[in-house]
Amino acid sequence: MIKITKFGGSSVANAKQFQKVKQIVEADPSRRYVVVSAPGKRNSSDNKITDLLYLLDAHRQYHVDASNVYRLIRQRFVDIKTELGLKQPIEKELDTFYTNLNQYTQAEIVSRGEYFCAKLMAEYLGYQFVDAKGIIRFHLDKTIDMEATAKKLQAKMAQYENFVFPGFYGSTSNNQIQVFSRGGGDITGSILARCLNADMYENWTDVSGFLMADPKIVDHPKQITHITYSELRELSYMGASVLHEEAIFPVKEVNIPIHILNTNHPEEQGTIIQERTSIKNPYAITGIAGKEGFVSIYVYKKHMSSEVGYIRKLLSILEMYNVSVEHIPSGIDSFSVVVNKSDVQESLYEILARIKNELKPDEIHTEENLALISTVGKSMSDSPGVAGKLFKALGDKNINIRMIAQSSDEINITIAVKKEDFQETIRTIYDAFVTKEEK
Ligand code: ASP
Numbered sequence: 001m002i003k004i005t006k007f008g009g010s011s012v013a014n015a016k017q018f019q020k021v022k023q024i025v026e027a028d029p030s031r032r033y034v035v036v037s038a039p040g041k042r043n044s045s046d047n048k049i050t051d052l053l054y055l056l057d058a059h060r061q062y063h064v065d066a067s068n069v070y071r072l073i074r075q076r077f078v079d080i081k082t083e084l085g086l087k088q089p090i091e092k093e094l095d096t097f098y099t100n101l102n103q104y105t106q107a108e109i110v111s112r113g114e115y116f117c118a119k120l121m122a123e124y125l126g127y128q129f130v131d132a133k134g135i136i137r138f139h140l141d142k143t144i145d146m147e148a149t150a151k152k153l154q155a156k157m158a159q160y161e162n163f164v165f166p167g168f169y170g171s172t173s174n175n176q177i178q179v180f181s182r183g184g185g186d187i188t189g190s191i192l193a194r195c196l197n198a199d200m201y202e203n204w205t206d207v208s209g210f211l212m213a214d215p216k217i218v219d220h221p222k223q224i225t226h227i228t229y230s231e232l233r234e235l236s237y238m239g240a241s242v243l244h245e246e247a248i249f250p251v252k253e254v255n256i257p258i259h260i261l262n263t264n265h266p267e268e269q270g271t272i273i274q275e276r277t278s279i280k281n282p283y284a285i286t287g288i289a290g291k292e293g294f295v296s297i298y299v300y301k302k303h304m305s306s307e308v309g310y311i312r313k314l315l316s317i318l319e320m321y322n323v324s325v326e327h328i329p330s331g332i333d334s335f336s337v338v339v340n341k342s343d344v345q346e347s348l349y350e351i352l353a354r355i356k357n358e359l360k361p362d363e364i365h366t367e368e369n370l371a372l373i374s375t376v377g378k379s380m381s382d383s384p385g386v387a388g389k390l391f392k393a394l395g396d397k398n399i400n401i402r403m404i405a406q407s408s409d410e411i412n413i414t415i416a417v418k419k420e421d422f423q424e425t426i427r428t429i430y431d432a433f434v435t436k437e438e439k
Contacts, residue, residue, distance in 0.1 A: 001030040002198045006167065006189030009040020009048055010206040011263035012117055014076075015083035018124055020263050024204065025125055027266075031202070032162040033192055036121050037185040038113025039076055049076060049113035050168075050182070057109045060101050070098050077116050086123050090116060107169065108177040114166035114185065122164035130156050130163040136170025136191060138178040144170075146250070150195035157196055165192065186247035190258070194250040201251055201258045203243060209260040209271025210235070210242055213288045217423045218430045224287055226272050226279045231286050231376050234412045238289035238374045248273065284383050285433045288426055290373035292419050293341045294326065295348070296403065299355065300334040300363035310359065311335060317354050321347045326372065327405045327414065334363075338403060338416060341368065370402060371422035374414045375429055381410035390415075393432035399425055 007021050025031045038049040052073050059066035074094050081090055097104075097112060115131070122129035135156065137148040149170070156163060167185025171177050180187050186203060193201035210232070213221040227235075229252045236245055242260055251258060257274040304310050311328070318325060318337065327338040344351060348366070355364060380386045387406070390413060394401060403416035417425050 001200075002032060002196060003028065003030045003200045003202050004033050004035065004189050004193040004196065004198045005031040005202045006035040006185065006204065007037065007263060008185065008203070008205040009037040009050070011040075011204050012036050012121065013039045013042045013046075015080050017263065018080060018084060018121065020266075021121070021204075022125060024263065024266055030199070033157075033196060033198075034121065034125065034127065034162075034164045035167045035185065035189045035192060036114060036117050036164060037167050038117050039080070047072065049073060049117075050110055053110040053113055054106075056101070057106045060109075066101070073113075074098075077120065080120055084120075084124055086120055088119055088123050090119065105177065107179045111166070111169035111177050111179055114168045118164045118166035125162075125164060128160040128163040130160070130165050132166050132169050132188065133171045133177060134175065135165075136188060138170055138172045140172060142178065144191060144250075145173075146191070146195070148173075149191060153192060153195040180246070181244075183244040184246070186244035187250070190247045190250040193256050193258075194254055197254075198256055201256055202261055203247075203258055204261050204263045205242060206262060206264060207242060207260075208262040208265055208268040210287065212283075212286070212434060213426055213430050217426050221430065222283075222434060223269065224271050224281075225269055226274065226277050226281060227286055228277070228378055229273060229275050230409070231378055231411060232273050234374055234376045234407070235287050235289045238291055238372065238414075242271075243273075281377070281379060283377070283433055283437060284379055284386050284389075285375050285377035285429075286379075287377070288373065288375050288429050290371055290422060290426055292369075292371040292422055294338050294370040294372055294416065295341045295344060296336045296338045296367045296370055296416065297352070297355070298334065298336045298363070298365050298367065299359070299361045301359070301361045302333060304333040304335075313359055314355055317351060317358065321351055323347070323351070327403065327416075329403045329405055336403065338370070338372070367402060369419040370416045371419050371425075372414055372416050373422070373425050373429070374412050375433075376412045378411050380413070387413055389432055390429060393428050394425060397424065397428050399428065 011017050040048045052069055056066050056069045077090055119129050135152045137145040139145050167188035169177055169179045210224040211221040215221055229248045255275050257272050259270055259272050261270040262268050323339050323343040325337050329336050399421050401415050405414045
């Protein structure tokens with residue numbers, strides 16, 4: 001059994017967190033390959049090392065003295081080292097890095113949080129340190145060269161019984177450091193799981209996995225113990241974020257489960273993400289997530305149904321303004337497009353004028369301040385009556401639904417409501433499918 005064990009920023013924020021990591025790793029001999037993020041916040045007013053490194057780079061670019069920022073970064077690593085009694089000559093390496101700052105690229109600078117953290121963690125666990133540079137290989141278009149990466153990783157696996165590996169970066173074929181987008185340490189863990197044929201990818205963070213709804217909206221929502229990759233994709237797209245969105249792709253194709261666990265409460269069950277599982281969730285739905293800040297543009301034109309290319313013309317206007325479309329609910333002679341408010345903040349009136357001019361609709365209007373709410377669950381596709389129950393519950397509460405869309409694989413029903421109804425809608429759906437089912 002091989003587990004890739006990835007620890008996020010809060011799990012390696014200070015010496016105390018390092019101790020928890022050690023206990024977790026030592027509790028299971030299959031935790032042989034450990035991936036770490038850069039130290040994160042120790043409390044809510046603290047800084048993440050990666051943020052400080054971006055700041056360091058900005059100072060460098062604008063030729064502003066960066067010594068105060070550097071001192072903060074250095075101190076964090078030195079504190080961890082001293083408190084754990086480690087020997088790593090990290091001060092020297094850090095100082096050389098700072099002295100030569102101008103020779104580094106931005107990617108190289110911001111990757112150092114993971115690099116130094118992995119070095120300290122490797123010594124502390126008594127594992128080998130393996131640098132991600134030259135191992136995680138990026139193509140020039142910034143996608144991963146999975147074949148080259150797998151070869152390199154497997155060679156390291158053959159060489160070392162166990163190792164600690166920095167997340168978040170790798171390099172191109174000409175040896176330039178390249179980083180993932182923010183939070184990308186999760187992607188590194190997933191790549192290792194796939195390339196080393198792991199049985200499980202454990203992602204240790206500061207929450208015990210996913211909840212069925214946002215705890216800021218629903219009181220003590222239930223834990224999601226099992227979820228499929230596709231359900232997770234729907235929920236995270238709508239704002240339920242624990243894991244980097246891209247992290248599911250490397251493991252999804254080979255069906256390696258991801259287990260989200262809490263470093264501060266390792267005894268808790270967490271959430272297992274997997275494509276195929278025989279375990280059935282106790283409820284008809286798996287989770288609810290939502291986002292505010294959408295606008296819908298409604299267009300009506302007599303005999304639109306017989307006019308070929310009408311919708312395409314409107315979509316190409318949106319494309320010209322770089323606006324991506326969330327949903328297109330349609331009738332026979334009318335349709336709406338739902339878009340992100342932030343995408344049309346500056347261009348909405350120009351877009352409407354263009355539509356009027358080029359498409360000559362009989363009616364056009366917009367509805368602003370909409371919220372989208374997705375109710376997600378793989379069991380919805382084979383349990384009739386879920387939609388009926390959802391709409392009845394909202395109807396009973398007098399909540400006006402402005403749009404309905406069901407995904408073609410039937411695992412997601414998305415509705416739009418007015419912003420004012422956002423929280424009440426989520427609570428109502430949760431009550432209908434979870435609280436009332438309990439009684
Ligand atoms: N340290 C990086 C960040 O803060 C990557 C990660 O933590 O996964 O974005």
